[in-house]
Amino acid sequence: MRAAAVAVFAIAIACLGYLFFGEDTDTLPAAPTQDIYVADFADMIEDAERKEILAIGEDMDERFGAQLVVVTIDTLNGEEIEDYANRLFRAWGIGSAEKNNGVLLLIAKDDRKFRIEVGYGLEGIITDGFAGEVLDGMTPKFREGDYSSGILAAYQALAKKIYIGYGAEPLGNMSAPPPADTPAEAEEEEEFEWWEDILYGGIFVLLLLLVIFLFYCVLGPLIGFIVILALNGAVYILGVLLYVLSL
Numbered sequence: 224m225r226a227a228a229v230a231v232f233a234i235a236i237a238c239l240g241y242l243f244f245g246e247d248t249d250t251l252p253a254a255p256t257q258d259i260y261v262a263d264f265a266d267m268i269e270d271a272e273r274k275e276i277l278a279i280g281e282d283m284d285e286r287f288g289a290q291l292v293v294v295t296i297d298t299l300n301g302e303e304i305e306d307y308a309n310r311l312f313r314a315w316g317i318g319s320a321e322k323n324n325g326v327l328l329l330i331a332k333d334d335r336k337f338r339i340e341v342g343y344g345l346e347g348i349i350t351d352g353f354a355g356e357v358l359d360g361m362t363p364k365f366r367e368g369d370y371s372s373g374i375l376a377a378y379q380a381l382a383k384k385i386y387i388g389y390g391a392e393p394l395g396n397m398s399a400p401p402p403a404d405t406p407a408e409a410e411e412e413e414e415f416e417w418w419e420d421i422l423y424g425g426i427f428v429l430l431l432l433l434v435i436f437l438f439y440c441v442l443g444p445l446i447g448f449i450v451i452l453a454l455n456g457a458v459y460i461l462g463v464l465l466y467v468l469s470l
Contacts, residue, residue, distance in 0.1 A: 250300065254315040260284075265295035265332040267370040275375060279382045279394060287389045288319045289345065293328040293378055304331060308340040318342045326381055330374065337361065339381070348388030349381060357381060 255262050260280025261273050268276070276293060283289050292315070299307050308329045318325020324344035330337040339354040357380050364373025386393040 250302070251311055251314050252294075252296065260290070260292050262292065262294045265297050265330070267295045267330065267332060268293075268374055269371040272371045272375040276378050279378065282394060283382060283385060286391065287324070287385070288322060289324040289326070289385055289389070290318045291326045291328070291378065291382055291385065292317050293330070293374060295330045295332060295374070297331070298333045299331045299336065304329065304334070304336045304338045307331075308338045312340045312342070318344065326385070328374070328377060328381065330370075332370075335365075345385065345388070348384055353384060354381075 252262065252264055258277055261268060261276050263273065280291055283291060294311065308327055311329065312325065312327045315327075316325075317327055322344040323342035325342040326345060326349055327340040328337070329340065337358055339349065339358065341349045341354065357377050360380065361373045361377045364370070364376065383393045
């Protein structure tokens, strides 16, 4: 009798513990059984972008075991997006269980909120700062109502970071355009400007010496001195004008 009472008490404690501390998965959507890298419950992603996301997600999963999943929902129903994203991430088991290398991109359409949840295995690659930059990059597209391309761009940015973190080349359709000036081009341009400055400066000095020589020898020391002062004044005024124009 006493053993039965203890058993009932233990069951009651377990139930209370589940009620207070257990995860409520009823409010979470069911994990997809196929095309697991895109769960577009809010109908925000067009077919073309969906195919690109799936191709990237499958490639990363096959090569590294890393999973990058994008989920769109209509609303959080008043829940904080941080809590919802964390629950969804753990309930769906995104990423490898051993490496914990999953990333969740969550968008709540009606609430106008989005979040990136990162497993600790990828926290060194997808840092908080980088995740914030990715989310900020989505905002202009979302304001224009172009959700699909905004989500694709964010997915590609996260995927590219993961590829680089694993020491692999990103897929061809994720290659970013080269910057306007590569370091080599900038260095070459800077070197050209340096030699250009020397050239023009040398020509100016030679002309100045020639003028001083002519005036000093032909017109006398006094006039030569006056000319030198005038030239110095002109150079000074020219320098001031160039400085003002560069502001």
